[in-house]
Amino acid sequence: MNKNIKGIKEERGVVFNIQRFSTHDGPGIRTTVFLKGCPLTCLWCSNPESQKEKPQLMVRDIKCSGCGACLSSCPEQAISFSKKRKRIINWEKCNNCFSCVDACLYKALTAVGVYKSVEEIVEVVEKDRIFYENSKGGVTFSGGEVLTQHNFLEKLLIRFKEEGIHRTVDTTGLASLKVVKKIIPLTDLVMIDIKHLNSKKHKEGTGVGNELILSNLEYIAKNITTWIRLPLIPGFNDDQDHILKIAQLATRLNVEKISLLPYHEGGRAKAAQIGETFEQEEMETQSDEHLKRLTDILSKRDIKITVSS
C-alpha cells in the first residue's frame, strides 16, 4: 500500500491532481496543483471528487476487466459482481481503506487524493521549469478550495518563492479574512471565482451566501494582481445583465482580466465514479453567439478577457 495514501502526517497536504502543461490557469505554461476539500457545494461542480478533504475511492468502469481480484481484497465485503460480470460497489460499506486499489491491476479502482509533502510537490513542479521560463508561466494552486488547506498552502508558497517560480492561487474566495491576509502576500497572482453577485442566488447554487467572498475580493484586488473567473452556468449567471454587473465591479476594482468558463458536464460522470449523484439536470454549453454577446459587453470596458474551453 502506498504510504502516501494511508497515515496522515502534519506536513502533508491532500492533492488530488497535479496537471502539467496547464495553459488556462494563469499566464504561460503552468503546472496546476489541485488541493482537495471545498466548503462550497455547487450544484454544477465539475470536480465533485475535490469536495471532500480526505482521499476517497474512485472507480473507472471502462477499465474494469471483470477479473474479480478486488472481490477478496475488500475487508468490508463492499464489492460484488453482477451476473454480467459488472463490478458493483456498496458505497455505504466502503471505508476507503484502498485494499482494492492495490489489488486492481487495471487501474479501474483508484484512490483520488494522495498525501504529499511540500518537497514531493516541488519535485514535480520543478520538472517543467524550462517551460515556465520561456513562457513566463509557473505554478498554480487550485482546488477544491485551496484555502481549506491554508497551512499547507502557506508552506508551498514560501517554498516556491525560494524556487523563484511564479505563483498563482486560484480560489473561490471563501475563507476568513485572516487566512486571506496570510496568503495574499505570498502570491504573485490571484484568480478568484465569482458565481453570482446576488447572495440569495449564490446560496441557491453553491450552498453559501456571497458576502464573505465579495469582501475578500475587495481586499484581494486592492493588494495583488487579480483575475476574476466566471464559470458560466446556463440560466443561472450567464445573462447579459449579470455579466454587465460583473464588468462594472471588475472595472471598479481594477481587475486585470476576466476569464469566462463556458459550462461543461464534466462533473456528472465523475460524481458517479465516487458513488455520488449529480443533482444538476443536464444542460447544454453556451452557444458561440451567446459567448460573443457576453465578451462584447466586457471588451467595451477595456478589460482583458479570455474564454477557456
Next chain:
Amino acid sequence: MIPLINTEGIREKLVIKAVRNIRKNFKTKEEEGASMYREGISLDLSRSRLLTQSYKETEGKPMVLRRAWGLEKILEGMDLYIQDWEVVVGSNVSSPEGLFFGIDMNWRSVKRVCDSKAGRSLLDDEGRKELAKMSEYWNGRSISDIQREKFSGDVLDYWKMSKGAPVTWSHWSHLGIPDYEKLFKLGVKGFIKKACDRLVELDKTVPLDYIDQKEFLQAVIITLKAVITFANRYSDLAKKKAEETIDPTDKKRLEHIAKVCAKVPEHPPKTFIEALQSFYFIHLARSLEFSSLGIGLRFDKIFGPYFDKDVKEGRITRKEAMITLQLLWVKIHDLGLIYSPTLSSIYGGVASLQAVTLGGVDENANDVTNEMSYMVLETAKLMQTPEPTIALRYHDYTPRELLSAATDVIKTGVGYPSLFNDKSMIPLMKNWDVPQEHATDYAISGCVYLELPGKNISNRAVGGIILPGALLYGLSQGINPMNGEQIGAKTPDPKTFKSVDDVMDAYLTQVDFFFNKLCTIDNISKSLYEKYIPRPFYSAFLEGCIEKGKDTSSWGYPSAISDICIVIGPTNVSDSITAIKKNVFDDKKITMEELLTAMAHNWVGYEDIQQMMINAPKYGNDDDYADFIAAQTQERTAKAMMNSTNRFGYPCRGDGSGISGTYAAGSIMPATPEGRKAGEPFADATLSPVFGMDTKGPTAVLKSASKINTTKTHNHLMNQKFLPSALEGNMKEVFIDYIRSWGDLNINQIQFNVVDSKTLKKAQENPEEHKDLLVRVAGYSAYFVDLSKGLQDSIITRTAQGF
C-alpha cells in the same frame, strides 16, 4: 517582369494522383476492386521508351557512357509541355497527368500494378502491350534483376526478411542535394569547362585509372550538354507558343519563358525566376537520370538574395514573386512517381519526399532568415499541398516572427514545417567528423533525411531494422519461433539471465548481428549500382567528383552522415526492457519463463502478466526510471549499429525516418514485453512514446525525449499531436514558447499533427467530404483519406495533446 495571374484558382491546378496508398484493410468489396489512382492518371512511358532505345543502341559500350547517352536521348527526345499558366517550366514526364517510372530500376512490380485492378487505369491496352514489350528487354538488365542474379548464399537468405529476420533491405531511391550555389555561380557551362580542363590534365598525368576517369568525364560532359539542350527545347516551345497566341499577356509570359530557358541553366542566373528555373531543370534532369527523391536546398538562403536584388532593382514585386512560388509549388507537387505496392504503403501514394529547408545559421553562425523565408511559409499556407514539405532549422536567434509564421502553417494541419534544432544537429555532425563549415550548411532533403548540399552523400535508406524484433530474438537465443531455425546470433538462454543487463546484452548482440547482414546486402548492392547505374550528371554537382574523375557511387564522403538505416520501435524496446527490469528483476513478481509463456500466447489467458508489464514505468512521462533505460537503449543501439560500415569503411547509422513503416512493421510482429499485443503498431517515431503510454502531457514527453542524447545517437523523429485550439488566439504565443523550450531542451526534431480526433473520425466515415484533409504520417504529409483504415485508426488514437 511576369504577367500577373489570378491567384484565386491556383490550388485548382493541383493534380492529385493517388487515391489510396495502401492496398490492405479495405473496408468494402467495392473499394477492393477500385483503382488506386485517380481517374485520368497514367503511367508515363516516354522515359522508358527512350532509355530502352538508347540501351539497345549502345550495347557493349562502357556503362558510364551508356548511362550518359541514355539521359541525353531522354532530354533530347522527351515530349515537352507548357501549361497555360506556367512561369517556371519543365517536367520529368510528358503530360501533367503522368506518373514517373524508372524501368531500369525495377519493372516487375510496376508491371504487376498495371496489370492489377488497382492500377489498370494507368495504361490502355496499347500501353500495356508496349510496357510488356519493353519489360522483355529489361528482364535480366534492370538493377533488381541484376541483384537477383548477384545475391547469393547468406545475403540471399537475409534479403527482404524472407527468413523472418527483423531487417528489411530495399532499393529505396536516393536523395542528395546538388550544389546549387555553385551552379548559380558558374552555370552549367562552367561545369563543362571544369570537366574539359580535367580531361586535358588527365592526358598529361595518365593515372592508373586513366580510362575510367576519362570515360566518366566524357559522360559528365555529354549529360551537361544534354540538359542545356533540354532547356533550349523548352525555350523553342515557348517561342512557338508565343507566336501562336493572340493574347498579349500570354505572349509576354511565353516570351519570358523562352528568354529564361535560353539562358539557364547554361549561364549563371541573374534574376529570381532565372534562379528558380535553373534549379528546376537540374532537379528534373537528376530524377530523369536516376529515380531520385527529395529536394533539400536551403530555399531562403539560396533564392532570397536573388529576390531581394530583383526587388531593389525593380524587376519583380513581392506579389509577382508570391505567384511564381505558388505556381512552382504546383509543379513540385506534380512530381509523383509510381512505387511497388510495398513501397507505396511505406511512402504513401506517389509522394516523392520533396522537402525544402528554411532558416538556420550560415557558415558564420548568422541567422539566414530573409523575406524569402516568410514568402515560402506564406506559400505553404496558401497552397497546403502534401509536397513540398518544409524543414525549418531552429536556433537561439531564429526570429520569433518566423516561428509565428511557421505556427500559422502548422495550424492548418498540413504537418509541416517540421523543426530541426541546430543546437543539437550541428554537434551531432561534429561527432561524425563533419567539419564545422560543412555542418552549418546541413539541409533536410525529404522526410528527416539529413544531408550536406553539394557533398557526396546522396542519402539513401539502406533499409529498416525492427528493433523490437531484435529484442525478441535476444529472448529466443536467435531462433525463429515460427520454424525453429537459428537465424539470429546464438545468445544465452533467457531463463539463465541474472539481471536486466543480460537482456540488454542479448538484444544488442542481435542488433549488431542483423544490422551487419543488412549492411552486407547493401554494400553488395551499392557495388552493383557503381557498376551498372553510374550517375555522371548528378556527380557533376557534387564536390570532388569531377576533381577525382569519379562517380558519386565510387567513393564516399568521409563520415557516418552518409548512410542511414530506418530504425523502428526503439521506445518499444526500451519500455520492454524497463518492464522486464521492474517485474522480473526488481520486484520479482514474475519469472522470465512466465513472461515468455504469456507472450507466446499473445497474453491470452495471461492478462494479469500483460497488465503488470503495461503498468511498469514508461518512457514519455518524465520518469527517470524508464527514461534512463530509454537513453541507454538508444545510445547503445546506435553504437552497435555503427559497428557495421559501408563500402568505404565509414560507419552506418540509424535514422528516424520511420515513415509509416512503424505501422507496417507492427502488423507482422508478435507480442512484445512492454505489453503490446501481436500486430499492434510500434511507436510512430524514434522519440515518440509508445501509443497511449504518455499520460503526463506534452511537456513530460519533451522532457523524456531530452534525456536521449542526440549526439550519442542519431537524427531522430518526434511527432506530437495538438488540437487546433492549442495554436489559436492567446494560445499561439504559448505554443511559440513551447517551441522555444523544445529548442532549449536540445531535442533535435519535432513535428506537429494539428487536427482534432473528431475531424479525423468524420473523415474516416465520409472520405468524400474530406478529400483534402492532410495529416503528418511520421516523416511526410499525406491525404488522410488515402491511408488504410488501420493507419487511420492509429493516427486517431495517437495521444491527443490537449491544451
